Amino acid sequence: MGQTLWLWISSILVIVTICNCASSNNQPTITKCEYYNDTLCEISHGEDGCGNNSQECQPAENKPSYCYAFWINNTLTNQLVVKFKGCFLNNVECQGQKQCKDKKEEIKPNxxxxxCCEGDLCNSELLWDPVPTTPRIEPSAIPFHDDDELVHTIVFSTIPLVAVASMFLFLYWVYKRRKIPHFSHVPSSDSSHLGNCSPILSNRPIQLVEVKARGRYGAVWKALHKRDTVAVKIFPPQDKNSWLVEQDIYQLPHMQYDNILSFIGAEKHASVLEGAKNEYWLITAYHDYGSLCDYLKSNILTWDQLCHIAQSMARGLMHLHEEIPSERSDQYKPAIAHRDFKSNNVLLKHDLTACIADFGLALVFQPGKSCGDTHGQVGTRRYMAPEVLEGAINFSRDAFLRIDMYACGLVLWELATRCTAQQGVVPVYKLPFEEEVGPHPSLEDMQECVVHKKLRPAFKDTWKSHPGLIALCDTMEECWDHDAEARLSASCVMERIAWQCRQYNGGAITTLALAP
Known part of the structure; x- marks a missing residue:
């Protein structure tokens, strides 16, 4: 009995001991934290134990305690300014943190x-090591990805290209239907020219009568077709291209004009003198007076005759230079530069109306097209503008038209030298610059005279007796101005001459006003 009681008491003691041990093991440990209170330091001036002390954190309700720190980042000194340190109870976020570290990127208010951290004095050292946060993307900013995005991109990129290509193809088709030649266009075959340009003369013989003139590209004959007198310009085989160019220009719309030599047709003939070689004929209207140069050699002009020739010549040059639009594409006339304008290429009709001829060097200017590889230094040296002699041409339409106007001023001077309106005896006819460089000047002679010395044909003192001739001299000077951009246009020359001729009709002065 006694032994049994002892065993029962021993068991109770063992159970109590185990419970006490278990109870003692579940008791939270006390944590030490570094303590600091900036507010107390400010009040007591650091004499009230406000910092640099440790604090024992008593656990509450069997839960662990942690350490914390509260500070400010001083951006000026790049230092941490501690405000508070001490115990922090029951915060699961602090569990496992062995060092007091703030990893959040944003800074709290103020x-x-x-x-916070877990462990004795873990808040003694502070650290800010922010982890960048991923910015939140608004739904509207999220790019839309479609499985067919590549297909859509290709389709939407291709549609404008196809539209532009279609437009260019349409414009090219319209352009080809217009059948306007290129600048200095030379066709590769003869069939189109021989089939269309001369249906009346194609199978009918032309009788050559006599040679009227010889030039750079062959001879000009007086000829008969039935009872009609015509002019035939015969090109040798080596000048076939000039024959093609000239007939192309004659066949442009609106080229059947009173002050342009009338074109009849073109043919290819076997040469009698050169065996089997071909000759290329250009058939035009025939004018008995021939060229202006030939007429002035043996004739003198009254003021009225000078006015008529000068006006009709300027009108022809204006028409040649003019671009004539049309609602019908096959009636469009482009601007044309003659490039060899001179008194030899101005013909006179029976009533002394002038018409312009010889387009072997002419250029046709189509809108939006360049001049290509055209050679600039062409024409007759005596009539070459300064920029042509220098080889410094601006290859544009207006530049070539101004070259024609320089030569026009020289032809007006030729007319004035043979006019009876001047006082005294009319001098013998001479070509422009013949007194300065002689009858056959070289290119170097003309460069020295026109470019370097800037000479122009001299005005005669006898012209001062007639106000019309004086006004005409002003027009000449503005035509042959050294600065090409300062030269008059053909339309302006025609208007000036018409005004001057009205003002000084028959030599009588009807007004004292000068020409505009």
């Missing part, structure tokens, strides 16, 4: 930073 610039405060906070961290």
């Amino acid at each position: 610039g405060f930073m906070f961290c």
